Amino acid sequence: MSAANQSTPVPPENAGVEPDIQLRKLNRMERVLGPEFYRIFRGVITNPLSIIGTSLILFFVLVAIFAAQIVPPATPTNPYSIPRDGFGTTPLPPGTAWLRQAPPLPFWWKAITGKDKWFHVLGTTSGQWDIFYGLVWGTRTAIIVGVLIEGLTLMIGIIIGAVASFYGGWVDEILMRFTEIFMAFPFIMAALTLSAILTPIIGRGIWPPTIALVVFGWMSYARLIRGDILSIRERDFVTAARVVGANDSRILFSHIIPNAIYPTLVLASMDIGTIVISFAALSFLGIGTEVGYADWGQLISFARNWIPTLSQYWWIVIYPGIALILFVLGWNLVGDALRDIMDPKLRGQIRR
Helix, strand or coil: CCCCHHHCCCCCHHHCCHHHHCCCCCHHHHHHCHHHHHHHHHHHHHHHHHHHHHHHHHHHHHHCCCCCCCCCCCCCCCCEEECCCCCEEEEEEEHHHHHCCCCCCCCCCHHHHHCCCCCCCCCCCCCCEEEHHHHHHHHHHHHHHHHHHHHHHHHHHHHHHHHHHHHHHHHHHHHHHHHHHCCCCCCHHHHHHHHHHHHHHCCCCCCHHHHHHHHHHCCHHHHHHHHHHHHHHHCCHHHHHCCCCCCHHHHHHHHHHHHHHHHHHHHHHHHHHHHHHHHHHHCCCCCCCCCCCHHHHHHHCCCCHHHHHHHCCCCHHHHHHHHHHHEEEHHHHHHHHHHHHHHHHHHHHCCC
């Protein structure tokens, strides 16, 4: 057989790239992002669901970035401490003037309201915690917690799943049995128990629930990427990388994981909202953050004693609930759009 008729292995750098993309000339953005990431980017900016989801996420990100300008911190050394207007148990309705010393006025307040004094924009909770302050600074908490926990769980899951599937044999057996042990625990109950154990050791704050959610949150990523890598590790571009002398770590992290990670990233984008809900649930149950910490779950927990009269004191649940719903909705819409974009059956419907 002549050399011209022999099949040539696909170079590792072109692995996962569709043939028509390999043949045509790439534009500048495709060269910067890479053909596959460029296709995903085009799909995100042209998909109506992702546009809505991205807009919601961008809104919360801007609120988190400019929290100090929207509502100046009442205590500069501890900006996440929600100011309270007394110690009364009855919530105050939106528009009620501050009875005690109010936080500093933001620069935009007088221009918009025409007043020189703060009032409770969204009312107060039981205990007179200001809801508007808690929502604004709680946005930072939600984003920090969501991104931190998701990043750590994703990293742990990818490493364990990738190593297990790449080496196989007894390594795969040990790591998968270890994963199944953690999967046997009910997620919220396990996180609640571990967070309650860590709170007296570490102290109240975001770290006990964060560590608990990370410990019991990585298993689905490990199993998902393991299955994807099992179907990729025998492909020609992996064989070509071995032939040219690439070591195991280079093959795994430079060639296999980049081509197997997309379904895992879709799941991760949808799980950020779930993580924030789980963190809020732990705060609602009184685990983790101290009382008065700017956290949406804790704002809702202040309404527990007023559930029978929510028709009268509706604002103590509606505003924090809307924030949680919109935050989770934004991430879910982006995740749904990414799933559609990366579905091979739907690729022809995505404009390049």
